[in-house]
Each structure stands twice: as structure tokens, then as C-alpha cells.
Amino acid sequence: EAQVTQNPRYLITVTGKKLTVTCSQNMNHEYMSWYRQDPGLGLRQIYYSMNVEVTDKGDVPEGYKVSRKEKRNFPLILESPSPNQTSLYFCASSSGLAGVETQYFGPGTRLLVL
């Protein structure tokens, strides 16, 4: 089954404690993105990757890092989480550019930073 998986699905942490949210896709997609969803704001792109070792900032990259060492994996790293990073996070992948091709979304990771 074609899918995007994220782990963990729910996470409660404290300010400053580094965390990683994993994302994996089994569709051999080149393009992957991370979004955050906040009430009344829709989805905003955090980072994206056009292929292995190629990553770049989206609209709201501050406080986040990513890496793309393998085609299937695109982890999101919060080195020093703060309460304003409490949000619902989605990873997505597509066969081409996100503005052109259908994006396939993971189930989401709900993060609470205390």
C-alpha cells in the first residue's frame, strides 16, 4: 500500500528538549515537504526537499532542521523546541513539484511543547 508514515503521532515535550519526528514514504517520490497546521492559518510549508541531499526553506523554517540522506526518509528536527512550535505537523511527498503534482500526506504528528 502506497503511504506516508510519521512517528510519533502524538508527542508532549518540554521547552529545550531536542526531538525528531520521522517521515517515510514508500512511493519512490523525489519531492518531500513538511507542513505545520495551526487553527485559522491553514497549512504552511516549513521545509522541502527536491531529492536526496537537496533541501531548502519553506515559509516558516525558523526553529526547525531537516535532512534527506535517503530518498524515502525526511526527518524533522526541533533542536530546542519552544511553546510556539506546538502544532499539528504533516509530512507529504509527491513525484514532482508540490505545485504541480498530487501530494500524499502522512497522518500527522500532534506536538505539545510545555
Next chain:
Amino acid sequence: AQSVTQLGSHVSVSEGALVLLRCNYSSSVPPYLFWYVQYPNQGLQLLLKYTSAATLVKGINDFEAEFKKSETSFHLTKPSAHMSDAAEYFCAVSDLGEGSNYKLTFGKGTLLTVNP
């Protein structure tokens, strides 16, 4: 940068009634336009997309949307609402961001409630 406006953050309809969710976009070039649906506690999934092939686009679950360039609109409709249509709906427009980031810009979403 492009923008998307979804009129009405919450729309409520009765089961069997017409569903109309409004979306207006700003784009200086012919865009790609998308409608995504998010069911409770799930990720987003594609309902339909417009890629300039035909102005009336049909999607899954009997949804359709019409691209109207003169009105810069891409409203989503369904003739008869079903209880299972209750979800949040997002309109999105292709957006050539910085560098080579041809990305999606999403609207803020419309929550559809279907009453029995």
C-alpha cells in the same frame, strides 16, 4: 506570492442539500488549483485538481469544481451532501516561491458540517 481566500470558515448543510465551498485565488499566470479534504484525525487527501485541461473538474465522491478565470474562482460543489462528507476542506494554488520551490499555498480551510 500567491494567495487563496476561502469564504466561510464554517459551512453547515443538511444531508441531501447542495454543498458549495468557495475559493478565490490570486495568480498572475494560469495556476494549478487543488482541493484537499481532511477527515477527522487524518492527513489531507486530494479531492480534485485543475491543470488547465478542462474548466470543470470532477473529483472523488461526486465533488466537482469549476475554474473561472474571469472571477479568479475555483468553487467546490456537490449536488447532495452525505454525512460522510463532514470534514475540513482546503483550497490550494500553485505558487512559484523562492528559488525553485514550486509549492502549494493553502487557504485557511472550511469546516463542513452535515446535519441529519
